[in-house]
Structures are given as C-alpha cells and as structure tokens.
Amino acid sequence: MAEGGTRRGSVLPGFGLSMGFTLTYLGLIVLIPLSTILLKTATLTWGQFWDTVTAPRTLAAYRLSFYASFMAALINAVFGLLVAWVLERYDFPGKRLVDGLVDLPFALPTAVAGIVLTTFYAGNGWIGQYLEPRGIKVAYTPLGIVVALTFIGLPFVVRTVQPVLRDLDIQVEGAAASLGASRLQTFLRVILPEILPATLTGFTLAFARALGEYGSVIFIAGNMPMRSEITPLLIMTKLEQFDYAGATAIALVFLLASFGLLLVINAMALRQRASQPAA
Amino acid sequence: MRPRYLTEPRAVRFILTGVALAFLVLFLFLPLVVVFVEALQKGVGGYLAAVRDPVALAAIRLTLLTAAIVVPLNAAFGVAAAWAIAKFDFKGKNLLTTLIDLPFSVSPVISGMVFVLLFGAHGLVGPTLMSRGIRVIFALPGIVLATIFVTFPLVARELIPLMQSQGNDEEEAALTLGSGGWQTFFRISLPKIKWGLLYGVVLCAARAMGEFGAVSVVSGHIRGVTNTIPLHVEILYNEYQFAASFAVASLLTLLALATLVIKGLVEWRSGRRVVLAAPGARLAPADQERGGE
Numbered sequence: 145m146a147e148g149g150t151r152r153g154s155v156l157p158g159f160g161l162s163m164g165f166t167l168t169y170l171g172l173i174v175l176i177p178l179s180t181i182l183l184k185t186a187t188l189t190w191g192q193f194w195d196t197v198t199a200p201r202t203l204a205a206y207r208l209s210f211y212a213s214f215m216a217a218l219i220n221a222v223f224g225l226l227v228a229w230v231l232e233r234y235d236f237p238g239k240r241l242v243d244g245l246v247d248l249p250f251a252l253p254t255a256v257a258g259i260v261l262t263t264f265y266a267g268n269g270w271i272g273q274y275l276e277p278r279g280i281k282v283a284y285t286p287l288g289i290v291v292a293l294t295f296i297g298l299p300f301v302v303r304t305v306q307p308v309l310r311d312l313d314i315q316v317e318g319a320a321a322s323l324g325a326s327r328l329q330t331f332l333r334v335i336l337p338e339i340l341p342a343t344l345t346g347f348t349l350a351f352a353r354a355l356g357e358y359g360s361v362i363f364i365a366g367n368m369p370m371r372s373e374i375t376p377l378l379i380m381t382k383l384e385q386f387d388y389a390g391a392t393a394i395a396l397v398f399l400l401a402s403f404g405l406l407l408v409i410n411a412m413a414l415r416q417r418a419s420q421p422a423a
Numbered sequence: 424m425r426p427r428y429l430t431e432p433r434a435v436r437f438i439l440t441g442v443a444l445a446f447l448v449l450f451l452f453l454p455l456v457v458v459f460v461e462a463l464q465k466g467v468g469g470y471l472a473a474v475r476d477p478v479a480l481a482a483i484r485l486t487l488l489t490a491a492i493v494v495p496l497n498a499a500f501g502v503a504a505a506w507a508i509a510k511f512d513f514k515g516k517n518l519l520t521t522l523i524d525l526p527f528s529v530s531p532v533i534s535g536m537v538f539v540l541l542f543g544a545h546g547l548v549g550p551t552l553m554s555r556g557i558r559v560i561f562a563l564p565g566i567v568l569a570t571i572f573v574t575f576p577l578v579a580r581e582l583i584p585l586m587q588s589q590g591n592d593e594e595e596a597a598l599t600l601g602s603g604g605w606q607t608f609f610r611i612s613l614p615k616i617k618w619g620l621l622y623g624v625v626l627c628a629a630r631a632m633g634e635f636g637a638v639s640v641v642s643g644h645i646r647g648v649t650n651t652i653p654l655h656v657e658i659l660y661n662e663y664q665f666a667a668s669f670a671v672a673s674l675l676t677l678l679a680l681a682t683l684v685i686k687g688l689v690e691w692r693s694g695r696r697v698v699l700a701a702p703g704a705r706l707a708p709a710d711q712e713r714g715g716e
Contacts, residue, residue: 155591155595155598156510156511156591156594156595156598157598157604157607158506158510158604158608159507159510159511161503162503162504162506162507163503163507163511163513165499165500165503166500166503166504166507166519169496169500169503170504170519170522170523173568173571173572173575174522174525174526174572174575175522176541177537177538177540177541177568177572178525178529178537180537180540180541180547181533181536181537181540183540183547184540223443223446226439226442226443226446227443227446227447229439229443230439230440230443230444231443233425233430234436234439234440236440236444242444242447244683244686244687245447245451245452245455245683246447246451247683247686248451248455248679248680248683249451251629251679251680251682251683252633252675252676252679253632253633253634253635253653253675253679254531254633254635254636254653255633255635255653255654255656255657255672255675256458256633256653256656256672256675256676256679257454259656259657259660259668259669259672260454260455260457260458260672261454263457263461263665263669264453264454264457270453270457271449271453294450295450295451295454298450298451314425314429317429318426318428318429321428321429327430327431327432327435352528355530356528356529356530356531356532356533357530357531358530358531358532358635358636358639359531359635359636359639359653363657363660375530376530376531376532376533376636377532379530379532379533379536380532380639380640383536383539383640386545388539388540388543388545388546391536392536392540395530395532395533395536398530398533399529399530399533402528403528406528
C-alpha cells in the first residue's frame with residue numbers, strides 16, 4: 145500500500161531543497177498568475193461586475209457550456225461503462241489494440257480533434273452527408289459541441305471503471321447465481337452498485353474536462369453568440385477586444401461555478417460510497 | 424474463461440461487443456483515418472509541400488524550441504515535488520497535491536488569459552517590461568509560460584504515486600552505508616523511477632507540442648514568428664487549405680500515436696498501468712496501489 149512506506153521518510157535528505165523548489169515554482173507559475181483573476185475582477189465596481197456576468201450573451205454561454213458538457217459526460221457514462229465491460233469481460237480479435245487506442249483523445253491535440261470532427265460531420269463530410277438529408281445537422285450546431293466534448297471525454301469512464309471491474313470478486317457473482325439470480329439480476333443488484341461510484345467519478349472527470357475545452361469545440365461549433373458560443377470562446381472574444389476586466393469577471397464566475405458543481409458531485413459520490421457495506 | 428453461469432448468453436455478448444465497437448469506430452477510429460486520408464488528398468507531393476513550407480517549418484521549429492524549454496523545467500519540478508511529497512510527512516500535503524493539480528481544472532483559455540493579465544499591454548507588469556524592451560505576450564516567453572502552466576502537473580503526477588508505492592528501503596540502506604544525499608539520489612532513486620519519469624517526460628513533451636487554447640491566447644498568431652504547429656493547423660484550416668491543414672495535423676497525430684505506443688511499452692516494461700494525465704482527481708487509484716515493479 146502507498147501509505148506504509150512514507151512514515152519513516154525523515155531520515156532521507158533533501159526535504160528543504162525539494163520543498164523549497166516545489167513551492168517557489170508552484171507560486172511563480174500557478175498561484176501568482178491565477179491570483180491576477182481576483183485582482184483584475186476587483187477593479188470593476190459591483191454594478192459593472194453584475195452587468196457583465198448577467199448579460200444575456202454571458203448567460204447563454206454559461207448555459208450552453210454546462211448543458212453540452214453535461215450531455216457529453218452522460219453519453220460517456222453510458223458508453224464508457226459498456227466499453228469498459230466489453231474490454232474486461234469479453235474476448236474479440238484486436239482487443240489489445242482497441243484497449244490502447246481508447247486513450248487517443250487524451251493524446252491527440254485538441255485542434256486536430258476539432259478539424260477532424262468538423263470534416264467528419266459537416267454537411268458534405270464523411271458522416272454528415274448521410275445525416276443532413278435526414279434533417280440531423282451536427283456541425284455548426286450545439287449538437288456538434290456535444291459530439292466534440294464526447295470525443296475528448298471518452299477515456300475517463302472507461303479508465304475509471306476498468307480496474308474496479310477487474311477486481312470484482314467472482315465468488316460474489318457465483319453466490320448470486322447459486323441463489324437463483326438471473327444474469328440480469330446479478331448485474332443490476334450485485335455488479336452495478338459496485339461499479340457505480342467509479343462511473344460517477346469518471347462522469348465528473350469528463351464533465352470537468354468538457355467545461356474548459358476550447359480547441360476541439362471552436363471548429364465544429366459555428367460560434368454564434370447566444371446560440372453556439374461556449375464560455376471559453378466568449379472569454380477569448382472579450383480578450384481580443386481588450387476587455388480584460390470583462391473576460392476576467394466571466395472567467396471567475398465560470399471557475400467558481402465549475403468548482404462548486406464538481407464539489408457537489410464529489411460529495412454525492414462519497415455519500416454513495418459510504419452508504420454501501422464494505423466489500 | 425469464466426464458467427458459463429457467470430457470463431452472459433452468447434447473443435448478449437455479441438450484441439454488447441458490437442455496440443461498444445460501433446461506438447468506438449464512429450468516435451475514435453474513423454476520425455483517426457480521416458486525418459491521413461484528408462492529408463493525402465493532394466498526393467504525397469502535396470503532403471510534402473505542406474509540411475516543408477517555410478511557414479510550417481518555422482512553426483515546427485518554434486514548437487520544438489518551446490518543448491525543449493518547458494519539458495526540462497517541468498521534469499525538474501516533477502522530481503522535486505514527488506521527492507518532497509512521497510518521501511516526507513508534513514502538514515498540508517493534501518492541499519499541496521490539490522494545488523499541483525490545479526492547472527488541469529482551469530480552462531486552457533483562462534490559463535492563457537492569466538498571463539495576458541500579468542504581461543499584456545494593459546497588464547500588471549506588462550507596460551513596465553515593455554518600456555525596457557521585454558516582450559512577453561505575442562512572443563516566445565508568453566508561449567513558454569502558457570505551455571508550462573498547462574503541462575505543469577504531468578511529470579509530478581506520474582512520479583508521486585510511483586515513489587509512494589516503492590518505499591525508501593534502498594535509499595535508507597545506501598545512506599546507512601555512507602552514501603551521500605546526491606549520490607543516493609542519482610544511483611538509487613533515479614534508476615528506480617526511470618520508467619515513470621520517461622513516460623512523464625514523453626507525455627509532457629506531447630502535450631506541450633499539441634497545446635492550442637492557452638497558446639492561442641498569448642501568441643498573437645504572427646505567421647512564421649509566433650505560430651506553433653497547432654496554430655498553423657488552425658490558420659490553414661480557416662483559409663480553406665484543408666489538405667495542407669490535415670498534412671500538418673498528421674504530424675501531431677503521429678506524435679499522439681507515438682505517445683500511446685510508448686505508454687504501452689512503459690506499461691509492459693514496468694509491469695504497472697500508467698495513467699494518461701487528465702484533469703481532475705487522480706485516475707484509477709486501484710491501479711496505482713497495485714503498483715510496484
């Protein structure tokens with residue numbers, strides 16, 4: 145276990161040096177730059193701040209960011225669970241390759257993901273040409289944003305659920321079967337409660353990643369104010385207009401809202417874990 | 424294989440596998456194919472012309488230079504942070520790990536924005552520096568700073584769980600036998616973490632070269648001067664030079680595939696699953712606890 149080895153650490157040298165370097169670097173690169181968000185927002189009066197963050201365009205961007213990220217994380221929760229299940233439980237040719245490629249969205253630069261998905265789903269694209277005659281427009285609509293966010297969040301649920309599935313005690317399933325449970329009952333009553341917390345963790349990670357995403361979305365979104373403009377893009381637009389204070393105010397509220405939401409989801413996951421009998 | 428009563432009927436297995444694979448093909452594999460098909464739209468000649476274009480070469484040079492500055496700094500930080508956190512007990516350890524993860528929870532655009540607030544023309548210290556002729560924003564230092572910020576936690580995050588799982592027995596033995604602090608570090612500790620460090624460095628380099636949002640804010644998109652590879656992809660795409668855009672994008676895609684291959688190799692060599700870095704809480708703690716060589 146991880147904890148056991150660290151207790152006796154005090155005989156090792158280098159605490160002062162490594163800690164000093166760590167704190168200095170952290171302060172210079174992360175903490176001081178991030179604190180400018182508060183400093184800059186403080187230059188606004190309360191009225192200016194309130195008008196910026198409650199402007200219809202800002203509210204529309206917040207709403208779209210949270211809605212699209214939530215939908216994408218939800219799609220990933222369902223399909224990620226399925227992919228993790230298939231990869232852990234069944235055999236098929238090329239399984240190792242498929243397993244390795246699941247991480248692609250973590251490794252692929254977001255700008256590449258953006259142009260690829262747009263080419264794929266545009267009206268004359270590989271898939272878009274079959275979807276659009278049927279009235280399904282993906283590229284340059286909010287649906288396109290959900291598609292891009294689904295792509296970049298795809299590995300999270302798969303990678304959080306896989307180890308839990310691998311460690312499940314096979315005897316528990318055997319006991320359920322010997323007591324007459326059907327396979328579906330065993331899954332719903334025995335397996336699902338075990339893997340639900342991991343699924344929720346993966347959902348939260350995918351959701352958090354999606355909220356801040358910029359590169360893959362701007363190509364496919366169409367970027368129309370009030371309709372398909374995500375919050376990071378609105379911040380970018382304000383910066384390009386040299387409205388630094390406005391950009392910071394929008395960013396501050398967005399950051400606080402995301403952190404708040406993630407805290408709530410994490411608390412829910414902890415509650416659920418606590419309510420389960422220890423395995 | 425599992426006994427029959429502990430798995431699903433054949434038909435169910437078949438359908439579930441089919442649906443999962445269809446999802447992955449649609450969302451992962453076909454997009455990957457798109458890159459290379461579109462890149463070769465104008466033949467091998469067009470592909471090479473796009474990659475060898477002077478502006479593209481300037482972007483490649485800037486990207487490599489940025490990575491060459493960012494990666495050693497973040498690697499040094501990662502080793503130092505992992506040493507302090509994994510080898511010692513102190514108050515506020517959880518707070519420190521949370522703060523190290525912070526850049527992952529911040530949108531890339533906001534990551535770039537904080538440096539504009541500091542060093543921009545209307546920033547806190549920007550005007551002072553500019554009057555002395557030092558440009559940070561719309562220049563290399565800004566691109567480097569934004570890239571350091573977004574790749575900040577990568578190496579530390581690979582090394583902290585690895586060092587924690589390994590313990591200190593060998594180091595303590597070496598110190599007892601009279602080895603010095605640095606000697607112990609270079610001869611004992613560094614070899615113990617070499618695979619994790621290698622993977623962290625590869626990941627950091629790949630992310631540094633692929634970063635788009637944060638760099639986009641601070642770069643100013645000056646052609647041939649402050650354009651990195653991802654920004655060059657964007658410019659070409661927006662100018663409807665699709666084949667050229669995908670040709671340059673294919674370089675980044677190859678880089679991503681190489682990262683995945685190295686991940687596989689490191690997992691195979693070290694016998695532990697490594698974590699591709701991602702925002703938010705530590706991924707798959709069960710895997711890390713199983714760690715060890």
